[in-house]
Amino acid sequence: MPTITAFENSPDRGRGQARDMRVRWAFEEVGLPYDVRLVSFAAMKQPEHLALHPFGQIPTYEDGDLALFESGAIVLHIAERHDGLLPGDANARARAIAWMFAALSTVEPPIVELTMAMLFERDKSWYAARLPMLQDRVRTRLGELSARLGDADWLDSAFSAGDLMMVTVLRRLNTSGLLDEYPKIAAYVARGETRPAFRRAFDAQLAVFAAASQSSSLS
DSSP: OOEEEEESSOTTTTSSOSTHHHHHHHHHHHTOOOEEEEEOTTGGGSHHHHTTOTTSOSOEEEETTEEEESHHHHHHHHHHHSTTSSOSSHHHHHHHHHHHHHIIIIIHHHHHHHHHHHHHOTTSTTHHHHHHHHHHHHHHHHHHHHHHHTTOSSTTSSOOHHHHHHHHHHGGGTTTSOGGGOHHHHHHHHHHHTSHHHHHHHHHHHHHHHHHHHHHHHO
8 A cells, every 4th residue: 555744733823735645646547555654854864755756855765665855746646546636648648747747837936926925924014015926926926727617627628637636736825815716717716626535635644644743732
């Protein structure tokens, strides 16, 4: 059974923003059981974990003699080996993979930059002046994505790994208010979140946070 790593105590407080959520969702979509090994922030910087992930992050993936890092690579590996996340048609399959790369390389960077600023830079003197610029960069990508999506349910006909990756990236904006400016994108994210596989994955990662919170309160 494949084993992935996840935060022992997730900084997102169970909201499903950590990148192990993408891998959990992929497993659920293809119906593949998996194990989770929880790691602390200290353990992530130890040689044992660095041998799996050279940058000391999560998630990692282990299955037999194969070890992988980077959520996109792990999701693609799962999707290529199990039905449910990539189309059978070669051209549609290639487009789905292209959308995975677009989510990670084009859409996610300005979103991460904005959310990191909102989390860690509010007390800086230049925060108020910088925030509108960061928000506008995200708006540019959301506008482009909304125009491409149009009235379709998914990015390229049927749901695919491209949608899985895009929805998890866009969910980082759930508390920013920016999604409300793009109703088609907000509805797209909501469709992803209502998929049964997403709900199973979300509940599984939330259970880890709930258990950690309970343990902390009892100690």
